[in-house]
Amino acid sequence: MGTAAGIILWKTSVKAHALFGIDGNESIQKPEDVKWEDVRKDIVTLIESNSDYDDGSYGPLLVRLAWHQCGTYCQYYKDGGSDGATMRFKPECSDDANNGLDIARSLMEGIRKKHPEASYTDLWTYAGGVAIEEMGGPEISWRPGRTDSKSGDTYPPVGRLPDGARGEDHIRAVFYRLGFGDEEIVALIGGGHALGRCHNERSGFHGPWTFAPTTFSNEFFRLLLEEKWNGNPQFEDSTGELVMLPTDIALIQTPDFKKFVVKFAKDEAYFFQVFSKAWTELMELGTNIK
Numbered sequence: 001m002g003t004a005a006g007i008i009l010w011k012t013s014v015k016a017h018a019l020f021g022i023d024g025n026e027s028i029q030k031p032e033d034v035k036w037e038d039v040r041k042d043i044v045t046l047i048e049s050n051s052d053y054d055d056g057s058y059g060p061l062l063v064r065l066a067w068h069q070c071g072t073y074c075q076y077y078k079d080g081g082s083d084g085a086t087m088r089f090k091p092e093c094s095d096d097a098n099n100g101l102d103i104a105r106s107l108m109e110g111i112r113k114k115h116p117e118a119s120y121t122d123l124w125t126y127a128g129g130v131a132i133e134e135m136g137g138p139e140i141s142w143r144p145g146r147t148d149s150k151s152g153d154t155y156p157p158v159g160r161l162p163d164g165a166r167g168e169d170h171i172r173a174v175f176y177r178l179g180f181g182d183e184e185i186v187a188l189i190g191g192g193h194a195l196g197r198c199h200n201e202r203s204g205f206h207g208p209w210t211f212a213p214t215t216f217s218n219e220f221f222r223l224l225l226e227e228k229w230n231g232n233p234q235f236e237d238s239t240g241e242l243v244m245l246p247t248d249i250a251l252i253q254t255p256d257f258k259k260f261v262v263k264f265a266k267d268e269a270y271f272f273q274v275f276s277k278a279w280t281e282l283m284e285l286g287t288n289i290k
């Protein structure tokens with residue numbers, strides 16, 4: 001194609017590549033130029049953009065995306081974690097633990113197109129915190145400065161995210177590897193699972209943990225203590241509508257965890273404080289922000 005039209009087409013595609021990259025792999029990242037207040041507005045609009053999706057909010061899905069991006073960190077090998085947004089690439093994007101997060105990543109692609117000066121990893125972690133705040137959670141302190149990796153760069157091995165069908169030892173192995181102690185473990189799991197629901201086709205579990213899955217609260221802890229949970233691996237309450245995973249049940253089977261479940265159920269303000277601090281730490285694992 002040696003025509004003028006051909007040259008224009010070629011130019012357009014080069015421009016598109018330079019801006020958005022192929023496979024979302026390349027990027028213009030100028031963190032100093034990002035207008036985070038504008039990004040925030042776009043994320044809030046996105047969260048509420050589809051009343052037909054699940055419980056009418058993309059918030060819980062965005063929280064899970066941010067957590068799974070950071071939850072691969074290893075403090076012993078000093079790899080994985082928040083930097084990189086490596087879940088855009090194989091094998092991480094096809095890890096079973098990340099089933100369903102393709103939806104979140106493609107929703108965030110729309111935000112990235114509007115704000116190409118931001119890294120994917122800053123956008124994903126920021127969106128998780130905005131979602132928590134928008135759903136009534138604590139104020140989240142968040143700083144930009146993460147960088148994206150390119151396809152082919154080192155990525156963390158798959159298999160580092162927790163498996164809901166397991167128990168106490170597994171929880172400790174995963175969260176100690178991230179650098180968290182028992183109180184933070186209980187806060188993070190119970191805060192995350194106050195939100196959203198399980199989807200059979202994604203994890204083999206189904207249903208929400210609370211009756212208000214788009215509200216961030218200490219309800220998970222209250223229900224865990226007050227309801228009678230039957231079943232295995234899917235535990236259900238007396239109505240059969242609510243779910244707990246074996247890892248959730250382990251929080252009341254293990255005295256060192258249970259004491260924090262009791263504390264958080266009684267004192268929501270204290271729970272918000274512990275969760276918020278642990279979430280910010282989680283979002284900065286594996287970065288040079290500190």
Ligand code: HEM
Binds near residue numbers: 100
């Ligand atoms: C032992 C640790 C954990 C295990 C085993 C676990 C496991 C799971 C599983 C199996 C699901 C259902 C996925 C689906 O079917 O769609 C899920 C959903 C979810 N998890 Fe966790 N999780 C853990 C910790 C966390 C933490 C620390 C957070 C955040 C602080 C979190 C936030 C969420 C959210 C928000 C959802 C709902 C997503 C949606 O509604 O689409 N989880 N988790």
